Amino acid sequence: MTATVWAAIGQFGILLVLLAAVHLPLGAYMARVYSSPHHTRVERAWYRTLRVDPDAEQRWSTYLLSLLGFSLASVLLLYALGRLQAHLPWNLGFSGLDPATAWNTAVSFTTNTNWQSYSGEAAAGHLLQMAGLTVQNFVSAAVGMAVAIALVRGLARSGTDARIGNFWSDLTRGALRILLPIAVVGALVLAANGVIQSLDPHTAITTITGETQQALGGPVASQEVIKVLGTNGGGFFNANSAHPFENPNALTNLVEIFLILLIPSALPRTFGLMVGDRRQGWAILGVMTGLWTVATGLLTWAELAGPGLAPSLAGAAMEGKEARFGLAGTALFGAATTGTSTGAVDSMHDSLTAPGGGVAMFTMMLGEVAPGGVGSGLYGMLVLAVLTVFIAGLMVGRTPEYAGKKIGRGEITLVALYVLTVPAAVLLGSAISVVTGPGLAGIQEAGPHGLSEVLYAFTSASNNNGSAFAGLAAGTPYFNTMTGLAMLVGRFVPIALVLALAGRLASQNTVPASAGTLPTHRPLFVGLVGAVTLVVVGLTFIPVLSLGPVVESLS
């Protein structure tokens, strides 16, 4: 056991070293990508094809409209690909998805949730995976980054009539200049280690004992890498990153964890550079790192200790976990996937220990800001920072300011609505599901674990995470529809509020810091933001957590 603890500390250490090594260059690169006035030759041709002017600065409402239009087009195309699968090439003989599953899948991948109510190897052919799901893995991540950058511009700019950038250009650059190059390199690293990459169909082979088994084919590496890099999380196969063809060994496990955290942890640097005060970026990164380190420590402790009936009978909490990763590698992946909005899993979260499952759920409930999804983590954390300066301002009677912008009534209203949206979707969705017949019918386990299954589902969907306590029979029309709605609300309402906030901030003139300004780069502020995050989430969710994972831990 001692060796396992040291291994756990070792892999955590090497992960932090790797992330630290790329933090400055990647953060600076992303700032250049989103600030440069130059378009590459390819991009110019691209914009001509689309007939858009990439240099036209959009007001926040136009930016939002473009974003919603793009997401609607994505949903429609993905829905069509799912429904028409039987008539398309490379379908491996699979039929089209039924309407509820196609709707849920289309919404799920467009909102960066990647909740999956279908089983990859049993329902999705190669074309649907590549042209449908892989594409949305890229662009839903690029959309999240675009929103975060728009908010950063709102803070950085002064008196611009609510103009916060050009959505078409931000989306294109995020996808082509940031995500695609990293994805190509990452896909080859994964493929070299055993992640499959082919267009072959599944073929029957004879096993060692003479039985028949399917030898799987598929463009997995190319999808796997963007699944984690874009904090999407939708597995090519049903078992997601627990599947040996998605995650063949402990090294790929660490590579996937690294890719999950890569962009979310580098974006605070981009923010610091773009607002012209790198210390602001460090402060945001400090809050993220602090929260995530505590969550990782608790989750690792819970899984290594293995409390509970079945784990103590077995000798360790190995149910639902792979031998090659072990307990420590699994816990680190679990903390990374729920701390971001990824939702990929390398173990079955329904079988986590009760405190481990509780930590995973609480990390998502934080709003996925530690360090959060690609883009969504940064804008979520900036909203909490604005809330913090407001609360601090109330306490000491100073006018709240953040990055030289006054936080007035309009701003704080948007922030308050942002903070309330997702909890409302989680709690209402869960509440409806435990009092209605179709909701109750999907629950696998009786008692508090059953409530945890439902609560995890709506927490995951509303926060656009996508991981599941998969004992819940989520493939029913009821859950497909309800979680689909939760995903839409949890994605686009906060985005609309953030863009409105960005517009208001961009219109303001920057005020120079005075003696009355609360410094937002000191450890005091870092601690305050962390505390505000925990208090807001705690007040919202502790009652329902008490009925689920807490009761289960105490039983």
Next chain:
Amino acid sequence: MKPTRTLWTALRLTLVLTVVLGIGYPLVVTAIGRVAFPAQAAGSLVRDDAGQVRGSALIGQSFLGSDGTPLPQYFQPRPSAAGYDAAASSGSNLGPEDAGLAAAVAQRRADVATFNAVREDQVPPDAVTASGSGLDPHISPQYAAIQVARVAAARGMTEDAVRALVAAHTQGRTLGFLGEPRVNVVTLNLALDG
């Protein structure tokens, strides 16, 4: 920009992105993978002495007789919620307090102890728990160790010879601290037959 025009722009952009990221990118990666890592890209297939494909080194198999009982001449893998059906990867998704899971764990412990003629406290955790994928090809070195005598007896081999093969199919922690030491049941059993 008018809403309808926005939607048309969005549709054009979605289509262009689909061509570049949904067709071009996966095909380029497939082409490079086929040239640079052909064995891995095709699924790390393993072959018997006659050159026939008998599985993948990464995907577990079941080693059961026609009546569903474990074959003594093969190392046995972990329990699987998917029955090692490669087309249906899955874990049990049973929670830690699930009564059925607790009963199953106790039953497996008794079965494994009897089958290998060892004490129940010698049975390691991985022998009584199902993996996340249901396709885990690995077992712990402890689980392999308690199976050596049984396999050797069933095959008329010396225990040392079997132990040497187990050692040849055991991997330590990657770089010394990543993951756990493990034995690949698929390649080990194939080597036993070879």
